[in-house]
Amino acid sequence: MSVVDVAIVGAGFAGLGMAGALRRAGRDDIVVLERADDVGGTWRDNTYPGVACDVPAHLYSFAAHPHAGWSRTFAGGHEIQAYLRDVAAREGLGERLRLRTPLLGAEWDAAAAVWRLDTGAEPVVARSLVLACGRLSEPFVPAIDGLESFPGPLFHSARWDHDVDLSGRRVAVVGTGASAVQLVPELARRAAHVTLFQRTPAWIVPRGGHDIAPAERERLASQPGALARLRAHLYAEGEARFASRSGDAVASGAARSAALAHLHAQVADPALRDALTPDYAFGCKRVLLSDAFYPAVASDAVTLESSALAAVDGSTLTAGSGRRHEADVLVLATGFASTQQPYADLVRGERGTLADHWSEGMTSFGSTVVSGFPNMFVLNGPNASLGHNSAVLMIEEQAAYVVRALAERDRRDDATLRVRPAAEAAYTDEIAAAAASTPWMTGGCRNWYVDDRSGRLTLLWPGTVQAFHERLTGTDGSEFEPAHTPVRGCGIGGER
Secondary structure (H helix, E strand, C coil): CEEEEEEEECCCHHHHHHHHHHHHCCCCCEEEECCCCCCCCHHHHCCCCCCECCCCCCCCCCCCCCCCCCCECCCEHHHHHHHHHHHHHHCCCHHHEECCCCCCEEEEECCCCEEEEECCCCCEEEEEEEECCCCCCCECCCCCECHHHCCCCEEEHHHCCCCCCCECCEEEEECCCHHHHHHHHHHHHHECEEEEECCCCCCEECCCCCECCHHHHHHHHHCHHHHHHHHHHHHHHHHHHHHHHHCCHHHHHHHHHHHHHHHHHHCCCHHHHHHCCCCCCCCCCCCEECCCHHHHHHCCCEEEECCCEEEEECCEEEECCCCEEECCEEEECCCECCCCCHHHHHEECCCCEHHHHCCCCCCCECCCECCCCCCEEECCCCCCECCCCCHHHHHHHHHHHHHHHHHHHHHCCCCCCCECHHHHHHHHHHHHHHHCCCHHHHCCCCCCCEECCCCEECCECCCCHHHHHHHHHCCCCCCECCCCCCCCCCCCCCCC
16 A cells, blocks of 8 residues: 555656656645546547647747747657656656556545555555546547447547558548547548537637747747747737637737638638538637638548538438438537536545535535645636636646645644535636626537536636636635644745
8 A cells, every 4th residue: 555645647747747746846746647548638548640739839838947948839749758757757757657567546535644545556555645537538439329339449539549541531520620620631541531520619729830940949949038939929829819708809800810810711612611601609719720620621632511410321421400320430529528527426525426415516615626636736617617728827827726735724722624515606707797798608609618407607717817816825824724723824826
């Protein structure tokens, strides 16, 4: 049995960021549990052709580990995973990182004030538990009549089968979200033909970006101040995008016009343009970046089916429109189980599982702690996602909050932090009020930010990164039940 101060589940950006923050705070008694055989999270799992990040690479990295060597403005998945491997090595995790070690169950032991973790091998006992499992870890496979009858290769974009040769084959892609927008142009170059099933078109804006010359990489490596200024510039650009994503009339109108101009410039056929034009507010769904998607769809290599895949009968795919298409390979670019986190069934607190607690949608205080689950923290979970800036910035803010909270835990006679249900309810109401008038709630679309069970915004933080920083550093510890004996000074607040 291993006994540690903090157990972290997941070795993607969130888990590695948390481990680094703890180590820099002098907390070395940690373990990072990772079910796979390598670090990287979504950048380990997603290896489809064209996979890349739509946040500029110099900002999609840790402040403690800035990287001057990115080869492109928008880094590819392989390069991002290599960066995360390097971060794990620089953090010196060593034996603290346990690969091939899945979390099979976690239960709070109130008598001992510890979390007991089942990994299928050596049990782990931890004073505190950090769930850094990610929100894009379990592929979503829609219920499609007859899907099991498809005779050819069939896989989700997040579980790409590289053994399948696509040359000379008819490939069908289901979905037009972020993965499909990157994937389809690559498939159009490789396959005999691509049929794209589109349930709902996306707002797409120009991507831009470029290869970064070796001389520029060397300059940034030799001038840390220049790299810091670049990061600050990219951060400010991202924060400025919040207005257009959240419904500011002027900003969203300008962004919508830019997106329509991009569509008109790249698609000449009026009927195809109409099929690719969203009928919902800009920002309601995730805004996508691409310079290659529209030209691919407009080419002879791709057929756009402007309705969802409704049924499969062998190699015949029937759309909602009634049209039929033949395919040799079927790719599901259908997203992830994002609002219902798959790890929630595995975690049992004082009054049931996390899935029970979240049965009407995820809730928390500070997007990080949950009532009924003492000494437990969730990164990249409820209301911690962004639609306008780098998600790594949110992870860093949450990790800093956890470090401060653990210091408070250590000052308590019972070494236990219990979130007040009233504090969680108030934070949930705060999120709902902030989101009420945004396109995510009123824009006329169905998006993965909102939980269908409650109609609440449960994924996105409805504000800027700076506002999140101020919200977390402005807490005073009153979100927790009082300690059994008085302590002086909570110290949960702090400055960046």
